[in-house]
Amino acid sequence: MTDLRSSLRIALAQLDPVVGDVAGNLARARAARAQARAAGADVVLFPELFLTGYSPEDLVLKPAFTAAARDACDDLARDTADGGPAVLVGLPWRENGGLYNAVALLDEGRIVDRRLKVDLPNYGVFDEKRVFDSGPAPQPLAVRGVPVGVPICEDIWKPGPVAALREAGAALLLVPNGSPYRAEVEAERLDIVRARIAESGLPLVYLNQVGGQDEIVFDGASFVLDGDGTLVVRLPAFREALTVVEARRSPAGWTVVPQPLTENPRGDEADYTACVLGLRDYVTKNRFPGVVLGLSGGIDSALAAAMAADALGPARVHAVMLPYRFTASESLEDAAACASLLGIRYDVLPIAEAVEGLEATLAPLFAGTERGVTEENLQSRARGTILMALSNKFGSMLLTTGNKSEMAVGYATLYGDMNGGFNPLKDLYKTQVFRMAALRNGWRPEGALGPEGPVIPERIITKMPTAELRENQTDQDSLPPYEVLDDILRALVDDDRSVEAIVAAGHDIEIVRKVERLLYIAEYKRRQSAPGVKVTRRNFGRDRRYPITNGFRDQLLPVPPNDR
Numbered sequence: 001m002t003d004l005r006s007s008l009r010i011a012l013a014q015l016d017p018v019v020g021d022v023a024g025n026l027a028r029a030r031a032a033r034a035q036a037r038a039a040g041a042d043v044v045l046f047p048e049l050f051l052t053g054y055s056p057e058d059l060v061l062k063p064a065f066t067a068a069a070r071d072a073c074d075d076l077a078r079d080t081a082d083g084g085p086a087v088l089v090g091l092p093w094r095e096n097g098g099l100y101n102a103v104a105l106l107d108e109g110r111i112v113d114r115r116l117k118v119d120l121p122n123y124g125v126f127d128e129k130r131v132f133d134s135g136p137a138p139q140p141l142a143v144r145g146v147p148v149g150v151p152i153c154e155d156i157w158k159p160g161p162v163a164a165l166r167e168a169g170a171a172l173l174l175v176p177n178g179s180p181y182r183a184e185v186e187a188e189r190l191d192i193v194r195a196r197i198a199e200s201g202l203p204l205v206y207l208n209q210v211g212g213q214d215e216i217v218f219d220g221a222s223f224v225l226d227g228d229g230t231l232v233v234r235l236p237a238f239r240e241a242l243t244v245v246e247a248r249r250s251p252a253g254w255t256v257v258p259q260p261l262t263e264n265p266r267g268d269e270a271d272y273t274a275c276v277l278g279l280r281d282y283v284t285k286n287r288f289p290g291v292v293l294g295l296s297g298g299i300d301s302a303l304a305a306a307m308a309a310d311a312l313g314p315a316r317v318h319a320v321m322l323p324y325r326f327t328a329s330e331s332l333e334d335a336a337a338c339a340s341l342l343g344i345r346y347d348v349l350p351i352a353e354a355v356e357g358l359e360a361t362l363a364p365l366f367a368g369t370e371r372g373v374t375e376e377n378l379q380s381r382a383r384g385t386i387l388m389a390l391s392n393k394f395g396s397m398l399l400t401t402g403n404k405s406e407m408a409v410g411y412a413t414l415y416g417d418m419n420g421g422f423n424p425l426k427d428l429y430k431t432q433v434f435r436m437a438a439l440r441n442g443w444r445p446e447g448a449l450g451p452e453g454p455v456i457p458e459r460i461i462t463k464m465p466t467a468e469l470r471e472n473q474t475d476q477d478s479l480p481p482y483e484v485l486d487d488i489l490r491a492l493v494d495d496d497r498s499v500e501a502i503v504a505a506g507h508d509i510e511i512v513r514k515v516e517r518l519l520y521i522a523e524y525k526r527r528q529s530a531p532g533v534k535v536t537r538r539n540f541g542r543d544r545r546y547p548i549t550n551g552f553r554d555q556l557l558p559v560p561p562n563d564r
Contacts, residue, residue: 005144005145005146005249006248006249007246007247007248007249008042008043008143008144008146008148008172008246008247009039009040009041009042009043009244009245009246009247010041010042010043010044010045010174010205010244010245010246010247011032011033011035011036011039011041011043011044011045011085011242011243011244012045012205012207012222012233012235012241012242012243012244012245013029013032013036013044013045013046013047013050013207013242014047014207014208014209014210014220014222014235014240014241014242014243015028015032015046015047015050015209015210015211015240015242016209016210016211016218016240016281017047017050017051017052017053017054017209017211018053018285019052019053019054019055019056019059019213020052020053020056020059020065021053022051022052022065022068022069022072023072025050025051025052025053025072026051026072026075026076029044029046029050029051029076029087029089030076030079032044032046032242033076033079033084033085033087034084035242036084036085036242036244037084037085039242039244040244041085041244042085042086042143042144043085043086043087043088043143043144044085044086044087044088045088045174045176045205045207046087046088046089046090046176046207047090047176047177047178047207047208047209047218048090048101048103048152048153048176048177048178048209049090049091049092049101049178050089050090050091050176050209051069051072051073051076051089051090051091052065052069052091052092053213054090054178054209054213054218055126055128055178055213055216056092057131058130058131060092060099060131060132061099061131065092066092066093066094066099069091069092070091070093070094072091073089073091073104073106073111074111076089076106077104077106077109077110077111078109078110079106079109080106080107080108080109080110081108081109086105086106086107086112086143086144087104087105087106087107088103088104088105088106088141088143088150088174088176089103089104089106090102090103090104090152090176091104092132093114093116095116098133099131099132099133100116100117100132100133100135101116101117101120101128101132101135101152102114102115102116102117102135102152103115103150103152103176105141105143105150107143107144112141112142113141113142115135115138115139115141115150115152116134116135116136116138117132117134117135117152117153117154117155118134118135118136118137118138118151118152118155118160118161119134119154119155119157119158119160119161120132120134120154121153121154121157124538124542124543125180125215125216125534125541125542125543126154128154137160137161137164138150138151138155138161138164138165139164139165139168140165140168140169140170140171143174146171146172146247147168147169147170147171148170148171148172148173148174149162149165149166149168149170149172149173149174149202150173150174150175150176151165151173151175152175152176152177153175153176153177153178153179155175156173156175156192156193156196156204157192159195159196159199162196162199162200162202163199163200165200165202166199166200166201166202170200170202171202171249171253171254172202172203172204172205172247172254173196173200173202173203173204173205174205174207175204175205175206175207176207177206177207177208177209177222178208178209178218179208179209179218179219180216180217180218180219180534181216181217181218181219181270181274181534181535182534182535182536182537183267183270183271183535183536183537185219186221186237186264186266189206189223190223190225190231193206193223193225194225194229197225197227197228197229198229201227201253202227202253202254203224203225203226203227203247203254203255203256204224204225205222205224205245205256206222206223206224206225207222208220208221208222210237210238210239210240210241210277211240211277211281212277212278212279212280212281212282212285212533213281214282214531215278215426215531215532215533215534215539215541215542216278216534217238217274217275217277217278217281217533217534217535219237219238219270219274220235220236220237220238220239220240220241221234221235221236221237221238221264222234222235222241223235224245224256226255226256226258227253227254227255230258231261232256232257232258232259233245233256233258233259233261234261234262234264235262236262236264237262237264237265237270237273238264238265238270238273238274238277238445238447239446239447243259245257245259265445265446268432268435268436268439269439269443269445271428271432271436271535272307272436272439272440272445273445273446274533274535275307275424275425275428275533275535276307276310276311276424276445276448277311278424278532278533279291279307279308279311279312279399279422279424279533280311280312282422282531283311283312283316283397283422286397288395288396288397288421289316289394289395289396290312290315290316290317290318290396290397291308291312291316291317291318291396291397291398291399292317292318292319292320292387292390292391292394292396292397292398292399293305293308293317293318293319293320293387293398293399293400293401293420294319294320294321294322294383294387294401294417295319295320295321295335295338295339295346296321296322296327296331296335297321297327297328297330297331297332297333297334297335297338297460298331298460298465298466299433299434299437299456299460299461299465300401300402300403300425300433301319301335301401302334302335302338302437302456302457302460303401303425303433303436303437303440303456304399304401304423304424304425305317305319305338305339305342305344306342306437306440306450306455306456307424307425308344308399308424309342309343309344309449309450309451309455310444310445310448310449310450311424311448311449312449313449313450314342314343314344314449314450314451316396317342317344317345318344318345318347318390318394318396319335319338319339319342319344319345319346319347320346320347320348320349320386320387320390321335321336321346321347321348321349322348322349322350322351322382322383322386322387323348323350323351324350324351324352324355324379325352326379326469326471330459330463332348334457334459334460337457338455338456338457338460341451341453341454341455341456341457342450342451342455343450343451349386351379351382351383351386354382354385354386355378355379355382358378358381358382359375359378376467376469377413377416377469379416379469380413380416380417380467380469381413381415381416382416383416383417384413384415384416384417384418384419385419387419387420388419391421397420397421397422398419398420398421399420399421399422399423399424400417400418400419400420400421400422400423400529400530401417401420401423401424401425402417402418402423402425402426402529403425403426403428403429403430403432403433404425404426404427404428404429404430404432404489404536404539404540405429405430405431405482405485405486405489406430407426407522407525407526407529407540408489408493408515408518408519408522408540409479409485409489409515409518409519409522410518410521410522410525411467411478411479412525412529414525414528418525418528418529418530420530421530422530422531422532423529423530423531423532423533424532424533425532426529426530426531426532426533426539426540426541427532427533427534427535427536427539427540428535429482429486429489429490429536430465430482430485430486431482431483431486432486434461434482437456437460437461438461440455440456441453441454441455441456441458441461442454464476465482480511480515484507484511485515487507488502488507488511488512488515489515489519491505492515492516492519493519493538493540493544494536494537494538498554498556499512499513499516499554499556500554500556503556509556513553513554516553516554517553520546520550520552520553523546523547523548523550524548526540527548
């Protein structure tokens with residue numbers, strides 16, 4: 001394959017597809033191609049499996065679904081007879097009895113060629129080996145006379161596919177991705193890409209999907225590295241973009257013309273923005289008119305309300321305070337103040353009649369027993385029932401607002417405060433919730449629809465957390481301080497560290513054992529919890545699949561160094 005051109009203009013279509021909406025994704029591809037044509041592009045690159053959306057999971061096992069994707073690919077191919085840019089687009093591809101994650105090259109009104117994904121990820125949120133077959137070692141594609149390697153996402157995480165492409169004469173690498181967001185993932189991607197460039201000497205275009213898909217958020221943040229590893233292009237994170245980059249050939253090889261680098265949010269700002277995008281896309285793609293949530297005067301519901309306003313706009317957020325006799329006057333004041341700062345609808349519905357009616361119904365069977373957690377949970381379940389009724393009546397999706405710390409140790413009530421269709425805080429530890437509430441009061445993410453300035457009253461951030469299910473209750477009555485709890489949970493959940501290692505790091509052995517026990521016995525609750533945005537390395541969901549029935553407890557046996 002011989003270079004026939006001195007330059008190639010590549011449109012990077014960093015877009016937000018909808019899984020399963022093949023017709024809609026085709027329309028998005030056509031609109032992007034029209035925009036790229038106006039900008040003088042030679043070829044348009046779309047993210048991984050763009051025509052179906054990523055990840056379609058077991059939908060790809062339905063022949064009718066893959067047939068619809070192939071029909072859309074044929075339609076898009078016919079469009080390229082107009083003399084505009086060629087297209088590199090992803091879709092599931094059936095061939096010789098196999099099913100592949102593929103990229104098709106479309107040009108001159110037809111499907112010119114295709115490439116099949118080699119390395120199928122099967123860890124964390126990925127299980128592509130369940131549905132796809134692995135393709136052969138890739139060869140370059142002739143894109144307007146230029147030999148272009150198109151490794152697909154995971155194909156660049158190990159040397160094999162890129163080495164094969166370099167050996168076969170590829171001049172550039174165009175990589176379509178469906179790479180989910182998690183904290184600090186950008187640095188890991190850059191390290192991986194630089195390793196492939198060091199081995200191949202080829203410029204690499206890393207195009208990533210953007211948008212929310214159930215619990216996963218794709219952050220976009222696409223970029224281009226030149227053949228010496230220099231970052232020359234970076235697209236925005238968490239929003240759609242279409243950018244044309246120009247690759248030029250010289251006697252020394254191909255290089256990419258630098259562009260101004262977009263500055264993207266990092267740390268807590270990035271996590272907050274991911275939660276907002278995930279919530280926005282979940283509500284919008286599932287066609288809910290808005291959301292309803294219980295606003296308790298506590299920090300979790302306040303932060304969730306702020307995220308909802310930023311995601312959807314205040315007019316689509318309905319907050320309801322559901323007080324009982326243990327609800328402090330401060331909580332009523334704080335909830336009302338928070339709703340006012342956010343500009344959202346706010347109603348107060350006392351729950352005394354509902355709770356006392358339930359207690360009266362149960363009184364004959366509860367006679368002679370002591371009041372305790374069961375009666376406390378009736379309050380939460382009354383609230384959950386009322387909020388679900390509002391959701392059913394008016395069509396708004398109910399947000400549930402428990403954080404990762406509480407979900408880890410079961411500090412939540414099934415069929416009560418766990419009721420809801422989505423949870424934007426699900427993968428945020430309690431200490432992160434406090435930081436993000438303070439952050440949002442002094443910062444507003446780009447594209448947010450909520451108001452500028454403080455949106456969460458300071459007293460909500462500074463007061464002791466409490467469920468207010470009995471007199472003078474605080475979370476620390478039954479849990480260690482959140483700084484301690486979260487440190488232990490990160491070790492147990494995110495890092496899979498042993499009890500021995502956690503104790504060696506300075507934690508009390510009895511507290512660690514208690515937290516481990518609570519973590520394991522709450523698995524049945526987490527299985528019934530709403531989906532929520534993943535931002536940490538290991539969320540409660542597809543990342544971590546533990547059995548509900550589980551007799552294991554860490555007995556402090558020595559752990560080999562390689563297993564720690």
